[in-house]
Amino acid sequence: GNSVTQMEGPVTLSEEAFLTINCTYTATGYLSLFWYVQYPGEGLQLLLKATKADDKGSNKGFEATYRKETTSFHLEKGSVQVSDSAVYFCALSDRTGNQFYFGTGTSLTVIP
Amino acid sequence: EAGVTQFPSHSVIEKGQTVTLRCDPISGHDNLYWYRRVMGKEIKFLLHFVKESKQDESGMPNNRFLAERTGGTYSTLKVQPAELEDSGVYFCASSPIGTGLFGNTIYFGEGSWLTVV
Numbered sequence: 521g522n523s524v525t526q527m528e529g530p531v532t533l534s535e536e537a538f539l540t541i542n543c544t545y546t547a548t549g550y551l552s553l554f555w556y557v558q559y560p561g562e563g564l565q566l567l568l569k570a571t572k573a574d575d576k577g578s579n580k581g582f583e584a585t586y587r588k589e590t591t592s593f594h595l596e597k598g599s600v601q602v603s604d605s606a607v608y609f610c611a612l613s614d615r616t617g618n619q620f621y622f623g624t625g626t627s628l629t630v631i632p
Numbered sequence: 633e634a635g636v637t638q639f640p641s642h643s644v645i646e647k648g649q650t651v652t653l654r655c656d657p658i659s660g661h662d663n664l665y666w667y668r669r670v671m672g673k674e675i676k677f678l679l680h681f682v683k684e685s686k687q688d689e690s691g692m693p694n695n696r697f698l699a700e701r702t703g704g705t706y707s708t709l710k711v712q713p714a715e716l717e718d719s720g721v722y723f724c725a726s727s728p729i730g731t732g733l734f735g736n737t738i739y740f741g742e743g744s745w746l747t748v749v
Contacts, residue, residue, distance in 0.1 A: 561742075563636070564743075619680065622675035624673060
């Protein structure tokens with residue numbers, strides 16, 4: 521079955537550090553890949569997505585590229601801010617687009 | 633435009649009691665989903681409504697869970713009787729796009745935190 525594996529947290533970084541959160545998936549067929557973010561006290565928000573191989577999703581300085589050859593969708597940001605502190609979830613959906621498979625989430629804390 | 637709203641935001645109940653969670657999707661969204669995150673684990677799909685019909689309930693853990701969506705608007709998820717392992721965050725989500733559309737994005741609510749003691 522479909523599954524998503526993302527790096528364990530928590531992750532603590534200093535402001536302006538480089539961020540990578542690894543995400544790999546197991547699935548076949550046409551997929552869409554997503555990163556969702558949950559800020560403290562809020563719901564899950566879509567951060568970015570990619571709907572085909574080699575697509576790069578980007579938003580708020582975050583980027584992730586859908587790599588079919590390595591079945592990965594790693595999240596990166598060149599310079600994190602305190603306001604980026606949140607839990608990040610990698611997810612995929614199959615061709616129907618109606619059932620999402622999530623990773624366990626990675627908690628990020630950015631310290632000044 | 634209001635987002636997906638869920639009620640209650642937090643609930644603490646005793647084992648064996650009943651809890652009903654409510655979700656109001658974004659207005660006009662035909663698709664409504666329930667997901668659950670048990671502590672430290674991944675967010676898992678529970679079920680999917682299209683309007684008032686259950687399209688997919690393959691993720692419902694057992695018959696103690698009952699979801700309804702009367703009239704195709706808001707939805708309720710009832711747990712009866714609650715067990716300790718039901719503790720977690722229950723997320724509702726909605727989407728304006730019909731089934732079968734590739735790349736569908738779904739919009740989540742803030743979640744209902746359930747603690748069973």
